[in-house]
Amino acid sequence: MTHHSSRLLTQDLTLGYGERRVVREVSVAIPDGAITVVVGPNACGKSTLLKGLARLVRPRGGTVLLDGEQIHRRPTKEVAKVLGLLPQNPIAPEGVVVADLVGRGRHPHQGVFTRWTAEDRAAVEEAMVLTDTYDLADRAVDELSGGQRQRVWIAMALAQGTDLLLLDEPTTYLDVAHQVEMLDLLAELNTRRGTTIVMVLHDLNLSARYADHLVALHDGRIVAEGTPDEVVTEQVVRTVFGLDNRVVQDPVSHTPLVVPVGRHRPRRPVAPDPQADQAAATSQENR
Amino acid sequence: MSAPTLPVTTTPVEQPEVRPDLRTATRRPRRRRRLVLGGLVLALVAAFAVRVLLGDYTFTIPDFFRILFGEQIPVSTFILMETKLPRAVLAVLVGLAFGAAGSLFQMLLRNPLASPDIVGVSLGASAAGIFALLTLGLRDGAVSLFAVVGAVVISGVVRWVAGTTGGYRLVLVGVGVAAAMVSVVQYLLARSNTWDVQLALRWLVGSLNNVPWSTIGLLALALVVLLPTLAVMARSLEVLELGEEAAAGLGTGRHRTDALLLVGVLLTAVGVAAAGPVAFVAFMAGPIARALMGGRHSLLAGALVGAVLMLLADHTAAYLVPDVVLPVGIVTGAVGGPFLLWLLARGAATGRTG
Numbered sequence A: 001m002t003h004h005s006s007r008l009l010t011q012d013l014t015l016g017y018g019e020r021r022v023v024r025e026v027s028v029a030i031p032d033g034a035i036t037v038v039v040g041p042n043a044c045g046k047s048t049l050l051k052g053l054a055r056l057v058r059p060r061g062g063t064v065l066l067d068g069e070q071i072h073r074r075p076t077k078e079v080a081k082v083l084g085l086l087p088q089n090p091i092a093p094e095g096v097v098v099a100d101l102v103g104r105g106r107h108p109h110q111g112v113f114t115r116w117t118a119e120d121r122a123a124v125e126e127a128m129v130l131t132d133t134y135d136l137a138d139r140a141v142d143e144l145s146g147g148q149r150q151r152v153w154i155a156m157a158l159a160q161g162t163d164l165l166l167l168d169e170p171t172t173y174l175d176v177a178h179q180v181e182m183l184d185l186l187a188e189l190n191t192r193r194g195t196t197i198v199m200v201l202h203d204l205n206l207s208a209r210y211a212d213h214l215v216a217l218h219d220g221r222i223v224a225e226g227t228p229d230e231v232v233t234e235q236v237v238r239t240v241f242g243l244d245n246r247v248v249q250d251p252v253s254h255t256p257l258v259v260p261v262g263r264h265r266p267r268r269p270v271a272p273d274p275q276a277d278q279a280a281a282t283s284q285e286n287r
Numbered sequence B: 001m002s003a004p005t006l007p008v009t010t011t012p013v014e015q016p017e018v019r020p021d022l023r024t025a026t027r028r029p030r031r032r033r034r035l036v037l038g039g040l041v042l043a044l045v046a047a048f049a050v051r052v053l054l055g056d057y058t059f060t061i062p063d064f065f066r067i068l069f070g071e072q073i074p075v076s077t078f079i080l081m082e083t084k085l086p087r088a089v090l091a092v093l094v095g096l097a098f099g100a101a102g103s104l105f106q107m108l109l110r111n112p113l114a115s116p117d118i119v120g121v122s123l124g125a126s127a128a129g130i131f132a133l134l135t136l137g138l139r140d141g142a143v144s145l146f147a148v149v150g151a152v153v154i155s156g157v158v159r160w161v162a163g164t165t166g167g168y169r170l171v172l173v174g175v176g177v178a179a180a181m182v183s184v185v186q187y188l189l190a191r192s193n194t195w196d197v198q199l200a201l202r203w204l205v206g207s208l209n210n211v212p213w214s215t216i217g218l219l220a221l222a223l224v225v226l227l228p229t230l231a232v233m234a235r236s237l238e239v240l241e242l243g244e245e246a247a248a249g250l251g252t253g254r255h256r257t258d259a260l261l262l263v264g265v266l267l268t269a270v271g272v273a274a275a276g277p278v279a280f281v282a283f284m285a286g287p288i289a290r291a292l293m294g295g296r297h298s299l300l301a302g303a304l305v306g307a308v309l310m311l312l313a314d315h316t317a318a319y320l321v322p323d324v325v326l327p328v329g330i331v332t333g334a335v336g337g338p339f340l341l342w343l344l345a346r347g348a349a350t351g352r353t354g
Helices: A046-053 A100-109 A118-130 A146-159 A176-193 A204-210 A234-241 A275-287 B026-053 B061-068 B076-108 B121-135 B139-160 B165-191 B197-204 B212-238 B243-250 B256-276 B281-292 B299-320 B328-350
Strands: A010-015 A019-028 A035-039 A061-066 A085-086 A164-168 A196-200 A213-218 A222-227 A244-250 A256-260
Touching: A010 A046, A019 A046, A019 A222, A019 A234, A035 A046, A035 A176, A035 A204, A035 A275, A046 A164, A046 A196, A046 A222, A085 B243, A100 A118, A100 A146, A100 B212, A118 A146, A118 A176, A146 A164, A146 A176, A176 A196, A176 A204, A204 A256, A213 A234, A222 A234, A234 A244, B026 B061, B026 B076, B026 B281, B026 B299, B061 B076, B076 B212, B076 B256, B076 B281, B076 B299, B121 B165, B121 B197, B121 B256, B139 B165, B139 B212, B139 B256, B165 B197, B165 B328, B212 B243, B212 B299, B243 B256, B281 B299, B281 B328, B299 B328
Parallel strands: A035 A196, A035 A213, A085 A164, A164 A196
Antiparallel strands: A010 A019, A010 A061, A213 A222, A244 A256
């Protein structure tokens, strides 16, 4: 395991709603400049953990540290200059145009009486260029397709100009092509700008492909943490998801690929042939 | 092998080196906003003129200004300065307060039904005001103070019982509390020895009849403080309307929502203290302003619509039935009821509530 620095980390973090404890004594360090993906079954607390990292849920126990300070002790607007959050279902106000919505990401940088500065405009322009939404600037957000709209939201989060960006299931409601497009976009941002990205994803295989660091959560606790190769094993997937599975190598990215077994029997049982798998992988490589 | 060669119809479009200014992208909405606000100011001036100059006693515009600047004309001076002008000014002030408060509530709570006159804020102010007046025997400023405290307490109760901001839960709790407040007002009126129809109309229905200049001055003073406060705080509305979580991510926490709601409660309360709980003005102003703005929320447009509504409703109330000056709340109630039904029917048809 490589040593890395972490501006954002939790220590024995416990989060909950009412009587229910959803996240239990989680200590996790988010590696700087990397893509961290939190995975786990429904209701395992992954969304809550992300909200906790973004200071949206007050800890029941433990702390969240941002740059060595307790995140809840810091002025929320100051935190917003360093750490951005894109929630799962942000609301696009009726009739708002793209440029206006993206501009709202500059809110933490603006005071009560300060006007729109050149710096604000540059940040918004850059965010729209990076997300390929510049040509949509004068379109109403509610007229856009799901994929376009999600790019606009990402643009807003980018305009915020934070070093850390937290995203709660940024690929929900998108078809598979747009899911890949969205994750490619985030991977590019990570490479180009060095933005630390933390996201919750549903799809284990896409998570393994895009994550530098994977955190597997089950029942509010971390079950496994590390690189996709370390985390996505048949053993861990069985423990976390309760799913009988095989893990093979993704022929495109060479990351682990989970193949569920299930009770349904294939119509034409074929004996596993590692040689064929290998051949498929190499042919994909030369693509 | 023998794939037909397709004529090349698309040529790669070069990305323009100089990108257009982003301001051009928001030009159309900004122009619409300016047009609507300008139109509303004109409508407000026109409605004010109609209310003051027309009716069963008409004034010419030169006469109006001559009297305004101190010339004494028998009868005319009295009618203008003691009945028509105070009513019109009060209508504008109360309309601005209710319109702004209503739009603010609907925007923050994301529900067109969550306006202060529906969720019990107005009637809370009303009940506390009439309690101070009849039971405690207080007058003027002290009554207004009670109305303000009453509104704050009642909205606190609604917020606490509902447990959340937004959603139908808050509306349901608010409607229940509003009903309870009506019965409090009725009980206090029924118990008092000094049963006074004008008084009952003011605190139950809302009325602009016989309001002294001193009360109007007090209301104006309160608005001079509250409206600019709201204007300064309104900056965070453009973030809050993206949803609670997105707003928190942008550094605008829940306490900001509560602070804004408090300003809305105070605006409602000072309006009620002067003219009573005029029904549905706060409720109607927001959706009308939004329709004019093409779906966008606007507190300023909401306030202006509220003022225009109040003036038109009061003019109608004064001259609808010959020789009877109805309380303005009866007219707004009569218009607001169908408006509520229309809003609900439209929501049912399109699957949305605003």
